Amino acid sequence: MAKKIYVKVNADFDADGNITPRSVIWEDGHVFEIDRVLSSCRRASLKAGGIGIRYTVRIGKRTTYLYFEDPAWFVEGKEVG
Amino acid sequence: MERVILHADCNNFYASVECLYNPSLQGKPVAVAGDPEQRHGIVLAKNYLAKARGVQTGNPLWMAKQLCPDIIFVPPHYDKYLRFSKIAREIYSEYTDQVEPFGLDEAWLDVTGSGIMGTGKQIADELRKRIKRELGITISVGVSFNKVFAKLGSDMKKPDATTIITRENFREKVWPLPVSDLLYVGTATTRKLNDFAIRTIGQLAAAPDDWLKHKLGKIGFMLRTFARGKDTSPVSVMGTPPKIKSIGNSTTAPRDLVTDEEVKITMLVLAESVAERMRGFLFRAGTVEISLRDNDLFSYTRQKKLPYPTGNAEDIFKAAFELYKVNHISGKPLRSIGVRTCDLSIEKEVQLSLFPNIAHTQKIDRLETAVDSIRSRFGHFSIQRAVMLTDEKLSSFDPAAEHTIHPISFL
Numbered sequence: 001m002a003k004k005i006y007v008k009v010n011a012d013f014d015a016d017g018n019i020t021p022r023s024v025i026w027e028d029g030h031v032f033e034i035d036r037v038l039s040s041c042r043r044a045s046l047k048a049g050g051i052g053i054r055y056t057v058r059i060g061k062r063t064t065y066l067y068f069e070d071p072a073w074f075v076e077g078k079e080v081g
Numbered sequence: 082m083e084r085v086i087l088h089a090d091c092n093n094f095y096a097s098v099e100c101l102y103n104p105s106l107q108g109k110p111v112a113v114a115g116d117p118e119q120r121h122g123i124v125l126a127k128n129y130l131a132k133a134r135g136v137q138t139g140n141p142l143w144m145a146k147q148l149c150p151d152i153i154f155v156p157p158h159y160d161k162y163l164r165f166s167k168i169a170r171e172i173y174s175e176y177t178d179q180v181e182p183f184g185l186d187e188a189w190l191d192v193t194g195s196g197i198m199g200t201g202k203q204i205a206d207e208l209r210k211r212i213k214r215e216l217g218i219t220i221s222v223g224v225s226f227n228k229v230f231a232k233l234g235s236d237m238k239k240p241d242a243t244t245i246i247t248r249e250n251f252r253e254k255v256w257p258l259p260v261s262d263l264l265y266v267g268t269a270t271t272r273k274l275n276d277f278a279i280r281t282i283g284q285l286a287a288a289p290d291d292w293l294k295h296k297l298g299k300i301g302f303m304l305r306t307f308a309r310g311k312d313t314s315p316v317s318v319m320g321t322p323p324k325i326k327s328i329g330n331s332t333t334a335p336r337d338l339v340t341d342e343e344v345k346i347t348m349l350v351l352a353e354s355v356a357e358r359m360r361g362f363l364f365r366a367g368t369v370e371i372s373l374r375d376n377d378l379f380s381y382t383r384q385k386k387l388p389y390p391t392g393n394a395e396d397i398f399k400a401a402f403e404l405y406k407v408n409h410i411s412g413k414p415l416r417s418i419g420v421r422t423c424d425l426s427i428e429k430e431v432q433l434s435l436f437p438n439i440a441h442t443q444k445i446d447r448l449e450t451a452v453d454s455i456r457s458r459f460g461h462f463s464i465q466r467a468v469m470l471t472d473e474k475l476s477s478f479d480p481a482a483e484h485t486i487h488p489i490s491f492l
Contacts, residue, residue, distance in 0.1 A: 002104075041215075042168070042215045043214060043215055044101060044213075044214065044215060044216055044217025044218075045217070046101070046104065046217055047104065048104070049101055049102045049103055049104045050101075050102060051101070051165075051168075051215070051216055051217060
């Protein structure tokens, strides 16, 4: 089962209300710049347990999901237990 | 043109949402349980694993535990259920503007004019896929040519399934079902019908006129119309408020209410909530009704016409408390209390009385409206009657905010 990890996010809010995440700040303070947002849509995360707008983002060479649960952001952490 | 009606029903709604948020519950028997401390200790919803062990909605928690010792109880999170319900409706509304919610977890959709989105079955299948993907829960969908059969269809195959009932197949599919499966055939009606050997929906469809009239009255004809597949009620357009006939709130108190003072506090909270909701619709009430249930679980209702229509909590409370004083002669401790107003009219149309007490009522109305606005800005408990502070255990609930989740009547 994956862990639900809430993360700090820097995001742009444009005048139409569109939200574009720019960087993710990890628990240890490490900043991951988001190179590109590949897509966004409403999705449930069955792994971490939650619903929200799921951003598919490219960080360096990795593609990962970032969920906006309004008002918080989370990622699906590594498998535990 | 033949109508195409869908009925979408979220499977084990509360339990499914809880299991989604807590993936460690997957594969275990789970029930969403009311708070036993508040004496709401019953099963509000359960998942399929708990259901398979015989646990039913409404079971006291000890009984559920007996049936299924490894059951996991989780507390309800109404804010989440409201959020899920709202998103589900948003998804439905992408297919038609005729979406009529029935409680938090059910809705009818009229997709007769949504041909470009696909047939009824295609839309139903797509809805199932989307709800699963976007909300992580499953729905069952019934597709039919009227609302009653669509609802029946969504009950026939669960979870995550589409059931189609057509004019051609309803005699085979619907008529052999027990009559209690039909909308509005509750336990009392089922018993009455069974007494006369009417056990299936098909038998109800064939019931003779005079017998129906004699045994069930007007409602009998309506049920037979349902059974024959001739229900023509429309699916209302989204956002159209339903015709409200009464507004009420009730509560099971955290402990039995013994003294008048305790009853007073509870009734005041309920009356304030009812008045607040009425003001939202600019309603005035002509009648106040109370329902009482004592510690032997004996319950009854009494009502009273008001001298003039009113909308404020003070008048509603006074009438309710008077009803209690006059009628509760057994003096038994009360377990739950309900306050309801009916005979509603719109504020603007109220005829003005020549009597001076109107001026007083208007003053109270202004006062309570001011309280509403303070509460909407700073929270419900930011301003309270002093009497509420004498027993905060009894007064610390906000029915107007907490209890808006029950399905409104279909009739």
